[in-house]
Amino acid sequence: MFSKAxxxxxxxxxxxxxxxxxxxxxxxxxxxEEIDSPIAFTAKILQQLSRSNIxxxxxxxxxxxEIERENMESVKLNMIVKAIDGDDIYKGCGLGLKECNADxxxxxxxxxVDIRSDLSKMxxxxxxxxxxxxxxxGLTYLKR
Amino acid sequence: MFSKAxxxxxxxxxxxxxxxxxxxxxxxxxxxEEIDSPIAFTAKILQQLSRSNIxxxxxxxxxxxEIERENMESVKLNMIVKAIDGDDIYKGCGLGLKECNADxxxxxxxxxVDIRSDLSKMxxxxxxxxxxxxxxxGLTYLKR
DNA sequence: CGTTAATCGGACAATTTTATCCGAAATAGG
DNA sequence: CCTATTTCGGATAAAATTGTCCGATTAACG
Ligand code: FES
Ligand code: FES
Numbered sequence: 517m518f519s520k521a522x523x524x525x526x527x528x529x530x531x532x533x534x535x536x537x538x539x540x541x542x543x544x545x546x547x548x549e550e551i552d553s554p555i556a557f558t559a560k561i562l563q564q565l566s567r568s569n570i571x572x573x574x575x576x577x578x579x580x581x582e583i584e585r586e587n588m589e590s591v592k593l594n595m596i597v598k599a600i601d602g603d604d605i606y607k608g609c610g611l612g613l614k615e616c617n618a619d620x621x622x623x624x625x626x627x628x629v630d631i632r633s634d635l636s637k638m639x640x641x642x643x644x645x646x647x648x649x650x651x652x653x654g655l656t657y658l659k660r
Numbered sequence: 661m662f663s664k665a666x667x668x669x670x671x672x673x674x675x676x677x678x679x680x681x682x683x684x685x686x687x688x689x690x691x692x693e694e695i696d697s698p699i700a701f702t703a704k705i706l707q708q709l710s711r712s713n714i715x716x717x718x719x720x721x722x723x724x725x726e727i728e729r730e731n732m733e734s735v736k737l738n739m740i741v742k743a744i745d746g747d748d749i750y751k752g753c754g755l756g757l758k759e760c761n762a763d764x765x766x767x768x769x770x771x772x773v774d775i776r777s778d779l780s781k782m783x784x785x786x787x788x789x790x791x792x793x794x795x796x797x798g799l800t801y802l803k804r
Numbered sequence: 805c806g807t808t809a810a811t812c813g814g815a816c817a818a819t820t821t822t823a824t825c826c827g828a829a830a831t832a833g834g
Numbered sequence: 835c836c837t838a839t840t841t842c843g844g845a846t847a848a849a850a851t852t853g854t855c856c857g858a859t860t861a862a863c864g
Contacts, residue, residue, distance in 0.1 A: 517661065517749065520822065523756030530767050543840070557823050563842065576831030577839040593768075605661065612667030613804050623674050623791035623800040624737075627782050635775050647767035656767040660757050664852065687810065701853050707812065720861030721809040 522600040525561045527551040527658050529596055532571055533583050533648040541580040552659035561600065568599040583644065593647075594639035606636050666744040669705045671695040671802050673740055676715055677727050677792040685724040696803035705744065712743040727788065737791075738783035750780050 518526075528547050535542045544562060548555040562581055566573040570591055571581050583591070597605065609616035610628035618625065650656040662670075672691050679686045688706060692699040706725055710717040714735055715727050727735070741749065753760035754772035762769065794800040 517752075517754060518756075520756060523754075526768070527755055527766075545840095554823055556825070559841075560823085560843095566841085573841060574831090575829075575839090575841045578832060579830085579840045581841090608661075610661060610667075611671055611802075612662075612664060613801070615804060617804075620801050620804050621799075622671075622802065623794050624670070624786070625800065627786060631775065631779050631782060634778060638771050638775060642768070642771060650767050655765075656769065657757070657764050658755075658766065660759060660761075660764050689810095698853055700855075703811075704813095704853085710811090717811060718861090719809095719811045719859075722862060723810045723860080725811090 518597065518605075519601050521557070521561050522597055524551065524553045524558055525565055525596050525600045526593060527553065528558060528562060528581075529565065529571060529583070529591070529644055530647045530651060531658055532581050533588050533644040534651050536583045536585070536588065537648060537652070541574060541578070541582045543580045547581065550658060565596065565599060568595070570595055570599060588645040588648065589643050591644050592640055593642045593644075594636065597639055606632070662741065662749075663745050665701075665705050666741055668695065668697045668702055669709055669740050669744045670737060671697065672702060672706060672725075673709065673715060673727070673735070673788055674791045674795060675802055676725050677732050677788040678795050680727045680729070680732065681792060681796070685718065685722070685726045687724045691725065694802060709740065709743060712739075714739060714743060732789040732792065733787050735788050736784055737786045737788075738780065741783055750776070 611622040755766040
């Protein structure tokens with residue numbers, strides 16, 4: 517469904533959001549530890565999210581990553597997915613035709629766009645804040 | 661969403677079904693031409709589907725691929741996807757946790773399983789026959 | 805029986821994705 | 835100013851996916 521990079525990116529963002537709620541800034545090492553991901557690869561993804569203004573990074577000692585309180589609610593999953601995986605999942609044909617277009621649809625088009633639009637809607641409506649809350653109350657987990 | 665192999669596999673299967681409705685057996689070359697896919701790679705995928713008893717192959721001159729009339733209705737997309745991509749898409753965690761399990765869910769679990777089960781249901785309920793029919797009446801296309 | 809046309813199967817190659825390494829730049833704190 | 839700690843950015847490596855090649859096998863047909 518999502519690329520590994522995107523999965524790590526979402527998990528990392530949720531963890532950063534959780535810690536930012538308590539004013540803590542976190543390092544790549546801590547993030548990778550807490551979400552069980554490869555450190556250097558995670559660092560690359562965080563750079564990408566930082567450049568996309570989804571998370572905020574601070575260099576030097578006491579530096580690390582954080583998410584502004586306001587962004588915690590306004591940043592939705594669809595932004596993270598788009599920043600990392602592009603918009604293939606929102607626009608692409610389920611059977612791999614070069615373009616998905618109702619004027620010349622693939623055999624699966626009608627059924628596929630239903631699913632795709634549900635997924636898209638779900639990602640658009642899900643904020644980091646919401647996901648971080650589930651974590652905070654101990655209902656959900658970022659590794660197992 | 662699906663791998664390239666799976667996309668080609670579905671497109672090929674639908675084309676074979678369409679031709680089998682008229683009693684025509686088709687070669688890899690014709691299939692690859694009609695669905696716009698790499699020939700040798702497509703051949704590999706067809707072998708896989710043949711071994712999974714989803715399509716039927718015949719060697720030698722006048723040989724090729726076909727789908728028995730009965731199978732055309734009983735073969736659903738979920739079988740093709742499972743044969744090629746495995747069941748990650750049916751069982752895997754959306755955020756990449758090692759296992760998807762409601763007892764220790766990831767932050768996205770509840771929302772993700774909804775989408776996943778809709779997708780799963782759609783694939784389970786869609787037959788090759790149904791898709792081939794859309795093609796036959798000129799409503800849908802396998803390449804663009 | 806020999807030729808020809810087709811799939812089968814294994815080895816190989818190219819590309820993309822995932823992952824690692826390391827030096828550079830920034831900055832807090834002594 | 836100096837040192838230590840952190841992200842940044844580019845090069846590189848490993849693994850997985852995608853794609854190619856070719857000889858073996860099968861079978862139709864003259
Ligand atoms: S054309 Fe295939 S999903 Fe729209
Ligand atoms: S645990 Fe992540 S989707 Fe179920």
